[in-house]
Amino acid sequence: MTYLAKPRFHHPKLPTNALGYTRRDYEGAVSTLCAGCGHDSISAAIIQACFELDLPPHRIAKLSGIGCSSKTPTYFLGASHGFNSVHGRMPSVLTGANLANRDLVYLGVSGDGDSASIGLGQFAHSIRRAVNMLYIVENNGVYGLTKGQFSATADKGSLSKRGVANHDEPIDLASMALLLGASFVARSFSGDKEQLVPLIKAALRHKGAAFIDCISPCVAFNNHPGSTKSFDFVREHNDAVNRLDVMVERAPIETEYAPGELVEVTQHDGTVLRLRKLDATYDPRDRGAAMAYLQQQSAKGEVVTGLLFVDPEAADLHDALSTVATPLNALDDAALVPGAKALDKLNASLR
Amino acid sequence: MDGRGPGGVGGVPPTDIRNPDYFHKVVDCQWACPAHTPVPEYIRLIAAGRYSDAYMVNWKSNVFPGILGRTCDRPCEPACRRGRVEDEPVAICRLKRVAADNKDDIRHRLPAIPAVKNGKRVALVGAGPAALTVARDLMPLGYHCTVFDRDQRAGGMIRSQIPRFRLPEEVIDEEVGYITGMGVELRLGQEVRSLQAILDEGFDAVFVGTGAPRGKDLDLPGRREAAANIHVGIDWLSSVSFGHVERIGRRVIVLGGGNTAMDCCRSARRLGGDEVKVVVRSGYDEMKASPWEKEDATHEGIPILNFMVPKEFLHEGGRLTGMLFERVRAEYDERGRRSLVPTGEPDERIDCDDVLVAVGQENAFPWIERETGVEFDRWGLPKLDPVTFQATNPRVFFGGDSAFGPKNIIWAVAHGHEAAISIDRFCRGEDVAERPPPGVETSSQKMGIHEWSYDNDISADLRFRVPWAEPEKTLRSISVEVELGFDARTAFAEAQRCLNCDVQTVFTAQLCIECDACADICPVDCITFTANGPEAELRGRLNAPSVNLTQALYLSEDLKTGRVMVKDEDVCLHCGLCAERCPTGAWDMQKFLLEMTHAGHACRSH
Numbered sequence: 001m002t003y004l005a006k007p008r009f010h011h012p013k014l015p016t017n018a019l020g021y022t023r024r025d026y027e028g029a030v031s032t033l034c035a036g037c038g039h040d041s042i043s044a045a046i047i048q049a050c051f052e053l054d055l056p057p058h059r060i061a062k063l064s065g066i067g068c069s070s071k072t073p074t075y076f077l078g079a080s081h082g083f084n085s086v087h088g089r090m091p092s093v094l095t096g097a098n099l100a101n102r103d104l105v106y107l108g109v110s111g112d113g114d115s116a117s118i119g120l121g122q123f124a125h126s127i128r129r130a131v132n133m134l135y136i137v138e139n140n141g142v143y144g145l146t147k148g149q150f151s152a153t154a155d156k157g158s159l160s161k162r163g164v165a166n167h168d169e170p171i172d173l174a175s176m177a178l179l180l181g182a183s184f185v186a187r188s189f190s191g192d193k194e195q196l197v198p199l200i201k202a203a204l205r206h207k208g209a210a211f212i213d214c215i216s217p218c219v220a221f222n223n224h225p226g227s228t229k230s231f232d233f234v235r236e237h238n239d240a241v242n243r244l245d246v247m248v249e250r251a252p253i254e255t256e257y258a259p260g261e262l263v264e265v266t267q268h269d270g271t272v273l274r275l276r277k278l279d280a281t282y283d284p285r286d287r288g289a290a291m292a293y294l295q296q297q298s299a300k301g302e303v304v305t306g307l308l309f310v311d312p313e314a315a316d317l318h319d320a321l322s323t324v325a326t327p328l329n330a331l332d333d334a335a336l337v338p339g340a341k342a343l344d345k346l347n348a349s350l351r
Numbered sequence: 352m353d354g355r356g357p358g359g360v361g362g363v364p365p366t367d368i369r370n371p372d373y374f375h376k377v378v379d380c381q382w383a384c385p386a387h388t389p390v391p392e393y394i395r396l397i398a399a400g401r402y403s404d405a406y407m408v409n410w411k412s413n414v415f416p417g418i419l420g421r422t423c424d425r426p427c428e429p430a431c432r433r434g435r436v437e438d439e440p441v442a443i444c445r446l447k448r449v450a451a452d453n454k455d456d457i458r459h460r461l462p463a464i465p466a467v468k469n470g471k472r473v474a475l476v477g478a479g480p481a482a483l484t485v486a487r488d489l490m491p492l493g494y495h496c497t498v499f500d501r502d503q504r505a506g507g508m509i510r511s512q513i514p515r516f517r518l519p520e521e522v523i524d525e526e527v528g529y530i531t532g533m534g535v536e537l538r539l540g541q542e543v544r545s546l547q548a549i550l551d552e553g554f555d556a557v558f559v560g561t562g563a564p565r566g567k568d569l570d571l572p573g574r575r576e577a578a579a580n581i582h583v584g585i586d587w588l589s590s591v592s593f594g595h596v597e598r599i600g601r602r603v604i605v606l607g608g609g610n611t612a613m614d615c616c617r618s619a620r621r622l623g624g625d626e627v628k629v630v631v632r633s634g635y636d637e638m639k640a641s642p643w644e645k646e647d648a649t650h651e652g653i654p655i656l657n658f659m660v661p662k663e664f665l666h667e668g669g670r671l672t673g674m675l676f677e678r679v680r681a682e683y684d685e686r687g688r689r690s691l692v693p694t695g696e697p698d699e700r701i702d703c704d705d706v707l708v709a710v711g712q713e714n715a716f717p718w719i720e721r722e723t724g725v726e727f728d729r730w731g732l733p734k735l736d737p738v739t740f741q742a743t744n745p746r747v748f749f750g751g752d753s754a755f756g757p758k759n760i761i762w763a764v765a766h767g768h769e770a771a772i773s774i775d776r777f778c779r780g781e782d783v784a785e786r787p788p789p790g791v792e793t794s795s796q797k798m799g800i801h802e803w804s805y806d807n808d809i810s811a812d813l814r815f816r817v818p819w820a821e822p823e824k825t826l827r828s829i830s831v832e833v834e835l836g837f838d839a840r841t842a843f844a845e846a847q848r849c850l851n852c853d854v855q856t857v858f859t860a861q862l863c864i865e866c867d868a869c870a871d872i873c874p875v876d877c878i879t880f881t882a883n884g885p886e887a888e889l890r891g892r893l894n895a896p897s898v899n900l901t902q903a904l905y906l907s908e909d910l911k912t913g914r915v916m917v918k919d920e921d922v923c924l925h926c927g928l929c930a931e932r933c934p935t936g937a938w939d940m941q942k943f944l945l946e947m948t949h950a951g952h953a954c955r956s957h
Contacts, residue, residue: 003801007809007926009436011875011895024874036866036934044871191865219866219934231864235912 006030018054026051028078032071038190038216039069039138043076045193046107046136049200050077053248061097061104065090065119068145069111069138069216077107088119091126091135095317098131101327102318105204106133113143116152116171123173127180127209132316134203134210137173138190140218141229148221159226172298174308177211178291183314184210185290187305189234190217198244199307205246205271208314215303228301239297241282241306245274267312275307284310362883362915365908368857371791374943376903377920378853380443383430385765387789387947388412390427390443391853395805397446398846400839403457405450410457412947413764414484414530415509417522420448421834422513424610424641424759432852435899436875436922439814441848445834449842451522462491464533469493471778474554476543479507480760481560481751483530484767485774488950490533492775497554498535501542502593505531508562508752509760511589512611514618515830546719546747556746556774559719559733560763563712563752569606573664573671577706580671581664584615584709591618591829600704602626604674606661607709608638613645615707616653621829628701629655630674632691634681647833650819651826660691662698664706673702712757723747732756739773739783740766748773771950779955787948796854796940797930803940805854807927809874810847851925855943858916860907862937865914869929869938870894875922878929883915893919 057079064070066087203210396405409416431440475482478500566583608631659676724744750766876895890897907916930938
């Protein structure tokens with residue numbers, strides 16, 4: 001952390017996006033996390049993704065729970081809506097906000113404690129309800145704020161900073177998200193922005209519940225030999241299944257790819273996800289295969305990253321509830337109070 | 352990474368930060384200064400209110416801080432990194448003046464002069480900044496120095512050509528006095544007419560620092576007839592300085608676009624010239640005068656008329672009545688060379704009472720005989736070794752304007768230091784060509800997790816203007832100083848604009864865990880972790896556009912992932928946030944203090 005505010009000077013040739021903003025305009029207050037925290041890199045990736053997508057900051061809502069990860073929304077998108085909720089309760093608050101105003105882009109930011117322990121139920125239900133959001137877990141495998149106890153995502157057998165082995169089975173949030181019906185599931189690593197930024201962009205443009213499990217080393221308590229969430233371990237065991245390019249409109253394919261090497265997926269809003277396969281047999285449109293592959297590789301000690309699964313034609317909670325296209329918070333009295341006749345009619349239909 | 356593999360194809364080798372030139376170049380101001388004054392070092396001292404210390408850092412390096420703080424051509428300022436980050440550079444020159452104006456008595460801090468001399472005698476021809484610098488370096492070593500000058504008082508062009516309203520006499524007396532006070536033998540008021548005669552006096556070495564004393568004339572029709580009212584600029588300025596001239600006509604034309612022309616027009620304005628005009632052949636933007644000197648003239652209500660070529664001096668009955676000018680425009684050929692082409696408009700007549708000709712200066716060495724062995728090139732300049740300033744007669748050395756043609760005071764000082772090293776080595780029978788490396792000191796500025804021993808909070812202030820005395824006062828007198836200098840508060844605020852470019856970002860690849868924290872926090876995006884590659888291609892892949900090719904890339908050795916850390920030095924704020932955010936101490940902020948080695952023990956072979 002630093003006591004100084006980041007100087008307002010930026011590079012004189014810093015590019016601007018379609019809205020005339022520079023990347024710096026998507027920043028927030030200066031981070032108070034430990035120096036080198038993976039979460040800060042994820043914040044930087046979110047900033048970059050929103051800048052590149054030309055998102056108007058005031059049309060984004062960022063919500064979080066409690067924990068190091070849940071502090072980060074202060075450090076990006078300073079001009080967006082923010083809600084720092086109760087521990088593990090971000091999914092409920094986000095669901096409510098989404099129901100009230102479906103026009104905003106929802107970004108849920110959580111951690112492994114917030115989502116895999118106290119908020120596990122909330123996490124599960126927001127995914128299975130297909131709330132239209134990006135739910136990102138900044139996963140470091142420890143409770144950093146309370147000095148480094150294992151969290152529920154820590155791998156069995158991995159060592160704490162003091163050398164004690166973890167005896168519990170880990171919760172794999174990506175596998176859970178697949179099981180619970182998330183229509184976009186990815187895993188990435190804070191130390192690899194080339195992979196992470198396109199995934200965030202694709203997820204922000206995805207309709208339905210998009211989930212990213214982002215491994216984010218805790219430099220203070222979980223970046224030592226024996227940890228499976230350290231920079232070195234993740235780099236050594238990173239099994240990236242694909243590389244993603246996100247295009248808001250279809251662009252010609254410039255590089256030549258061998259047959260089967262490239263997969264194009266067009267999402268509901270027209271965004272084209274162009275996936276360069278790193279593993280020739282991996283198909284990100286096959287939920288069952290994705291779940292099997294995660295189990296297989298996890299048993300080998302490999303960390304599978306990339307876009308694991310996407311259903312481009314997914315429906316969301318509003319579709320399921322058949323809500324009106326107008327955000328509920330924008331409906332006027334005439335729409336909300338149809339009068340006694342309409343009530344009588346409704347009551348009659350229920351008798 | 353994209354298939355290039357570790358190290359890349361034809362990648363850039365890791366930067367050798369042990370080479371003093373690397374970090375020296377990052378300190379743009381110091382690198383640009385001919386005398387390589389450690390600018391950020393003294394600016395920090397000014398901010399701390401340690402004016403005497405700031406003065407001594409300057410004095411050691413550039414000998415005339417009070418004089419230069421008012422008159423320097425300031426090559427440091429166009430180079431200043433701040434000018435690339437926002438609109439304007441730090442007011443380095445005027446901060447120097449703050450140190451000079453506010454210091455305590457520093458005489459006890461001047462070097463001690465040995466009572467027992469070393470037996471070597473050095474003649475210094477000319478008492479200008481170059482020769483005085485040689486004396487300043489050699490006197491403390493025990494040399495006997497003898498200075499010759501045609502003027503009655505030491506100082507050279509500093510005294511004779513720079514008007515008093517820019518540089519008060521007391522400042523000259525004080526700083527010239529520090530050197531003459533070292534016990535220099537002065538032979539003033541006598542023009543040296545023969546180098547041979549000086550050599551015959553048995554001096555062990557002779558330094559020629561006679562400047563560029565001859566102002567160019569304009570041989571146009573009417574020049575002879577109207578001679579009484581046509582003056583050569585530098586001669587006229589000198590007469591004004593020494594009080595021989597006190598008035599000029601009401602309407603004055605100044606010919607020329609250099610700094611001398613600016614001094615002429617502003618002086619004329621104060622000596623009765625109510626209507627002073629500067630007329631230049633070229634366009635306004637191509638004038639040689641420093642932009643601030645042009646502004647100062649304009650500020651005093653002096654118009655600068657451009658694209659007018661002087662054609663004729665008009666006269667009546669032996670009296671100058673005006674001048675005729677041909678109107679031209681600039682045309683450029685495909686190679687970008689300019690020619691001035693007449694526009695065909697009728698010639699323009701400007702009435703005037705006096706003309707000051709300030710169209711350039713020349714060197715003149717009528718007093719150097721061929722037999723001395725000192726040879727000249729076809730431009731009339733001495734044939735010199737460009738590093739040692741030694742002439743073809745090994746006992747003779749040159750410096751200042753007399754060496755390579757007209758430049759300015761700070762160049763003369765830089766030459767003086769180098770010539771002093773040469774003379775010292777020559778007198779000791781050592782190889783003159785062997786030059787001493789600069790003295791370099793690096794020290795970490797880290798004092799705690801967020802504590803640095805320099806102020807790394809970047810000030811957002813814009814450049815402060817130096818206050819001026821009221822024009823009603825200054826325009827009425829040739830000696831009332833126009834600029835008042837910064838007060839202590841403004842000086843502090845201006846000093847805080849300095850980015851401390853000498854506090855270097857030092858990277859240790861072995862400690863880096865590639866967490867991206869530095870790249871994420873950097874306010875100007877100058878840090879990138881990427882695969883190596885050929886420089887031109889690599890610059891195209893950095894986090895921010897890397898288009899200033901004069902600024903270096905700082906490359907680390909290969910990191911664990913096979914990538915390298917690349918830092919584009921161009922607009923780094925030296926804010927140290929990379930080092931504050933680094934969890935492993937791979938980044939450190941280290942002060943790099945480079946001081947040129949001057950004549951003395953440090954540059955001797957034995």
